[in-house]
Amino acid sequence: MTHPSLGLPSPDPTAGLPAAAMRLRSNGARLARLAMQNTVRLSPGFAERYDETALRLFLRDMERHVEQLARALETGNHSFVTNYGEWLVPVYRRRRVPMRDVISQLAGLRQATATVLSPEENEATRELFEAWAQRLRHHQRLAGDHKGNPVVRFFWKGAGILDDEIV
Numbered sequence: 001m002t003h004p005s006l007g008l009p010s011p012d013p014t015a016g017l018p019a020a021a022m023r024l025r026s027n028g029a030r031l032a033r034l035a036m037q038n039t040v041r042l043s044p045g046f047a048e049r050y051d052e053t054a055l056r057l058f059l060r061d062m063e064r065h066v067e068q069l070a071r072a073l074e075t076g077n078h079s080f081v082t083n084y085g086e087w088l089v090p091v092y093r094r095r096r097v098p099m100r101d102v103i104s105q106l107a108g109l110r111q112a113t114a115t116v117l118s119p120e121e122n123e124a125t126r127e128l129f130e131a132w133a134q135r136l137r138h139h140q141r142l143a144g145d146h147k148g149n150p151v152v153r154f155f156w157k158g159a160g161i162l163d164d165e166i167v
Helices: 018-026 028-042 052-075 079-094 099-113 119-141 150-156
Strands: none
Touching (some): 028 099, 052 099, 079 099
């Protein structure tokens, strides 16, 4: 990744697919709405797990996801989505959103972007989405993102006898 303080040039906005990025940016709000609809359709129980405020935050975040995808697409640089994926992890952890739901949102965004891009451009975005989701999948292994193993929890709590209020 280029870095200005190291004396390296900034990313070239014409190195990738700038026309596709322009189409993504011009349809950003529509794509965000469509992506949230796809997410609710693809992930059963998504709308029931979150209240109206959380869904509005997801919609607002989706517009930023579209912008980061457009930056990665126009420069041909995966780091715009992979580093952004790393930045999303603490934000969604604070909101108590598991990474599987964030990956579901990416799947909805992937289907939404297919409506404005050509098949060749969709192939390029597929690679970006895979790199992005792979980075998020890494964080699924952290504690707090899953309920855990009940057998291990039973033994961890001291054989689970009369100590449910402690752990």
